[in-house]
Amino acid sequence: MTSTWAELLDRHRRRHRTVPEDAPGTVPAHRPRAAVLGCSDARVAPTPLFDAGPGELFTIRLAGHVATTEVLASLDFAVGVLGVDTVIVLGHTHCGAVTAALDDDADPALASLLSPIRHGLGPGITDVDTAVRRHVANTVRAIARHAGTAGRAVREERAELVGAVHDLATGGLEPLSEPLAF
Numbered sequence: 001m002t003s004t005w006a007e008l009l010d011r012h013r014r015r016h017r018t019v020p021e022d023a024p025g026t027v028p029a030h031r032p033r034a035a036v037l038g039c040s041d042a043r044v045a046p047t048p049l050f051d052a053g054p055g056e057l058f059t060i061r062l063a064g065h066v067a068t069t070e071v072l073a074s075l076d077f078a079v080g081v082l083g084v085d086t087v088i089v090l091g092h093t094h095c096g097a098v099t100a101a102l103d104d105d106a107d108p109a110l111a112s113l114l115s116p117i118r119h120g121l122g123p124g125i126t127d128v129d130t131a132v133r134r135h136v137a138n139t140v141r142a143i144a145r146h147a148g149t150a151g152r153a154v155r156e157e158r159a160e161l162v163g164a165v166h167d168l169a170t171g172g173l174e175p176l177s178e179p180l181a182f
């Protein structure tokens with residue numbers, strides 16, 4: 001039986017040509033147009049979703065797109081060093097992380113991811129897709145209030161910050177329209 005890794009490596013080698021080590025090619029400049037903070041869900045891939053090419057999107061993904069310290073630092077790097085002027089928080093319907101956050105019996109080992117989601121949702125929300133919209137809005141708000149470079153750029157309107165929900169059933173993208181309150 002072929003392992004998944006062996007198959008992926010084989011696919012890579014068939015698709016991508018490499019140049020000899022003694023004749024290296026040029027390294028493209030790192031000038032992404034936008035930063036995307038999205039969920040790790042395998043069905044939500046930002047680059048094809050935005051019809052973008054390699055190098056266009058600075059992408060940060062973790063289950064439930066939580067604005068952790070490391071995520072915010074990565075956004076500071078994208079805005080402050082790479083010059084990104086657009087930050088997109090990308091949630092999606094049927095999100096497993098948000099579903100787990102609504103489940104009181106979820107694995108305690110997931111607490112570091114689920115607690116910030118739960119804290120922002122508060123009590124009374126049981127519908128996953130409603131919770132996803134709320135969590136995307138909460139993540140947008142956390143970035144907008146962040147004291148670092150990315151948050152300042154948003155507050156000073158040097159960078160645009162948006163939230164959107166990708167609908168897995170329709171393939172559509174719903175931008176969130178809640179106004180930002182700093």
Ligand SMILES: [Zn+2]
Nearest residue numbers: 039041095096
């Ligand atoms: Zn998800």
